[in-house]
Amino acid sequence: MFTDIEGYTAIMQHNEQQALALKDRHRQVLQREHQLYNGRIVQYYGDGTLSMFQSAVEAVECALAMQLAFRQEPQVPVRMGLHMGDVVFDGEQLFGDGVNLASRIESLGVAGSVLISDKIQAEIANHPDIKTYSVGTYQFKNVARKVEVFALDHDELVKPSPNSLKGKTEVKKRNTLxxxxxxxxxxxxxxxxxxxxxxxxxxxxxxxxxxxxxxxxxxxxxxxxxxxxxxxxxxxxxxxxxxxxxxxxxxxxxxxxxxxxxxxxxxxxxxxxxxxxxxxxxxxxxxxxxxxxxxxxxxxxxxxxxxxxxxxxxxxxxxxxxSTHNTEAYELYLKGRFFLNRRGVSIVTAIKFLKQAIELDPEFALAHAEYADANLMAGLYGLLPPNQVMYKAKQSAETALKLNPSLCETYCALGSYYCYVWDLPKAEKNFLKSLELNPSYAPAHVRYGLNYLAWMKGEFAKAEEHGRMAIKLEPLSAICFGIYAQILHAGEKFKEALETCKTGLELDPHSFLCLLYEGYSYLFLQQYEDALACFHHLMEASNKHSFVHGALVMTLCKMGNLEEARKELDNLKERAKHEYIVCTVIGIAAGWMNDNLDEVFYYLEKGYDEHDPLLVSLKHEHWVSDAVRADPRYQKLLEKMNSPNKLHFQGEY
Missing domain, CATH: 3.40.50.10070 (TolB, N-terminal domain)
Known part of the structure; x- marks a missing residue:
């Protein structure tokens, strides 16, 4: 039996406490019911489990009892897959074709249902209390025969529609990239x-x-x-x-x-x-x-x-x-990087752990490099005020260079930093050094491509080359597809950007960048209803992230619904009184109202004072309205952004 919490990564990014509570409840129910039905939990891995039983009937009864418990409040969205066959158990791990097929059946799963193989079905056929129905026959990857899959038929369970399930089967949509x-x-x-x-x-x-x-x-x-x-x-x-x-x-x-x-x-x-x-x-x-x-x-x-x-x-x-001989600092560094890879609000948690690692070992170069990157991302994605984190990023990156001048990660972070302080020569120098040290470092390709080549230089063909290289290096990374879509979007290739987002969403249906630029692509393809649907969905999924809220205002303006757009813009400004909201977003969104350009440039200038990284996009991105571009203050703002020596940062390292 395999179990897995559906959408756990997205839940963790949205609310870590809720995610941990769900995992604890998942584990408690598993342990209780396995004890009652003589099951053995072989392994916990992340938000899933693998377990074994001596009886197919007991396994199915256990699965039913667990799923009924998970359907009670607080609900846990669990998928389950069961199969029987010969296995090898070495005391620690379980191996064999039986295990592999159970995993594939679980991959078809729908939260709230229990899926079983045809072999399990044959074993329980003479138990009238257990009702099932066929949900179709599937050809799984590297399984010689086609397998008919059944679902438990119970009034309190979710009942998937026949022939509707998707998982680790032979038919996969392919993309040339x-x-x-x-x-x-x-x-x-x-x-x-x-x-x-x-x-x-x-x-x-x-x-x-x-x-x-x-x-x-x-x-x-x-x-x-x-x-x-x-x-x-x-x-x-x-x-x-x-x-x-x-x-x-x-x-x-x-x-x-x-x-x-x-x-x-x-x-x-x-x-x-x-x-x-x-x-x-x-x-x-x-x-x-x-x-x-x-x-x-x-x-x-x-x-x-x-x-x-x-x-x-x-x-x-x-x-x-x-990189360090301090094992405690090393564990904190691993925790920091673990949360940094999750993205979203987990970036702030990563900063905390990486700072602790540096405090324990001030000469830990990799921890400094990751701390620099985490601070830059917190500023870029509007999680923390950039004028509080940019200075920390620069200081930590420079410290990492002194300790170890051969880390590609450090030069990549500095390349991003110098983009955000509008110092083009230093930005390019550091990106190219990162790629020289490690040509296979995908983050350097996408950041150089988007931040420097596309947004700062307008060299879209060259930017696309680096975007494609990143995807070649990381073919299953939704983040790389999302940033490549940003490059295409900046180059006015909206259809290609949309297709790229859709491919990224095949890899990760919860990818923030892919969902955001799917909406932007629809918006600039003038498919306004589709754009509106995307942004309404993402408003809920992202807890009203300011990037999405601004995009919603733009969409409503494009649709001619100025009354609703004004309402959402006022709501965005009101939020800024109580929480950190990216000022540049408010300015860009206000620009589409075309009724108060003084307000627009008030927020753009405030974004300049806060040193918002999003300002880098103003020159070449399409979300700046024609009215704003025609105002003399727009060109003056771009000219100010070419004076990096005048910039000052707040906060201490």
Whole structure:
């Protein structure tokens, strides 16, 4: 049996306390009902579980009891999939085709329902108390036969419509941007490691170890390493390696697990060829937390040895280099990066952990680099006032450079910073240095493409090249698709931007950037009803993010509904009295009312004083109204933005 909380990542980004409460309730119900029905929970992973039973009837009865409990308030949106077959259990992990098929059935799941395989159906057919109905026959990835799937038929459960389910089946929509060529023999994807610790909250550590291995291998000139965002799109259990190879364009996959109990550590990894499933190498490493850096180095070097990668002296030194010897600071750094990768309000949580890491080890270069990036993103996405975080970002990035001048992440952060202070030469210099150090660093490609080439220079063709390169490096990253859509949108390619957003939303239906630019694309394609629907949906999903609220005002103006637009604009201004709202957004939105340009430039000048990064978009983005562009104050504002030496920041480092 596999279970999974539907939409957990989006819930976590919106309300962490609610998400943790749901996960606790999920776990409590699981433990109670498994004890009653003689089930064994083999593993917790993130917001899901894998468990086993000796009886198909007991497994189904347990699933029904759990789902009925989850349907009671407070409801937990759980998907379930069950199958039976031969498995191998080594005391820690469960393997076998039976496990793989159960995982695929769960992937079809609808929250509130229970799905079972045809084999389970045959076992329970003579139990009249358990009612089921067929929801269709599906061809799952790498499963030879077609499988008929059944759902429990119960008045209090959700009943999915037959032949309507989508999951890990053979039919997948393809996009030319994500089509990979035959992979190089020297290519690898590092999947998220399974958290085998008793505490499911230790997932940040497992993810962090895998990401550190990715970063170490990325420094090797002759090895193509799939990006973190794409590799981590795959689950931690029963992964279809051929699917990984096809989607990421790699010939080998590293997978494994981490068990952390107190100061004791066990990391198990295996390197597998994608085409035939042959295990090239596997190893188990035991040690204390103090050994974590040495263990990561051993793994990286063992991989390079097995893959016969030519190691230059410089590359080898990068693999073996430890960024800190303070294990407590290292764990805080991993927590910070874990929350930073979640985006949304989690960025503020990331800042807290990264600051603590720096306080424990002021010479921890990577922590400084991530702290700089987290502060920049908090300012860019309107989470914190930029004139309070930009200075911190610059100071921490410069500290990281002094400690370790070879980190591509630091130069990328500085490139973004200098864009936001309108210093073009320094911005380009730092972006190019980041790409020189690591041409495979996707964030540098998209940020250089959008912030510098598109928004600051208007060089859209070149910007698109970097956007496509980022997608090639991170073919499963909705963020890369979202930023590429921004580049296309700035270049007035609204149809292409819309298609790019739709592809990104296939990867992550909750992607803020893709949803936002889907709406903008509809808006400038003059499909106003579609745009309005997008922004109304995103207003609720994003808790009225100021970017979305401003876009809603623009849409209502374009539709001629000026009364409703004025109401929403007044609401946005009222919110700014009680919470941080991006002033530039208010100014841009007010520009579409065409009745008070003094008000428009009041807010744009205030955005200038606050040093809002969104001002970078004013020159080339299409959301600036013609009336605003025609006003002499618009050109004067752009000219002021070319005087970086006059800028001052608030706050202390």
């Amino acid at each position: 994500r089509t990979a060529k035959k992979p190089s023999a020297k290519s690898i994807a590092v999947l998220p490691l399974v958290n085998m610790s008793n505490d499911p909250e230790q997932q940040y550590f497992s993810d962090g170890v895998a990401e550190e291995i990715i970063n170490a291998l990325s420094n090797l000139k002759d090895l193509r390493v799939a990006g973190r965002a794409s590799s981590f799109k795959f689950g931690r259990e029963n992964v279809d390696l051929k699917e990984v190879g096809e989607k990421l364009g790699v010939s080998t996959v590293l997978e494994g697990s981490v068990r952390k109990q107190g100061n004791k550590l066990r990391i198990t990894v295996q390197l597998t060829k994608v085409d035939d499933g042959f295990h090239l190498w596997s190893e188990r490493y035991d040690g204390d937390m103090d050994d974590i850096f040495a263990i990561q180095d051993k793994i990286a070097n063992a991989i390079t040895e097995k893959m016969k990668v030519t190691l230059l002296g410089k590359s080898r030194s990068k693999i073996r280099e430890s």
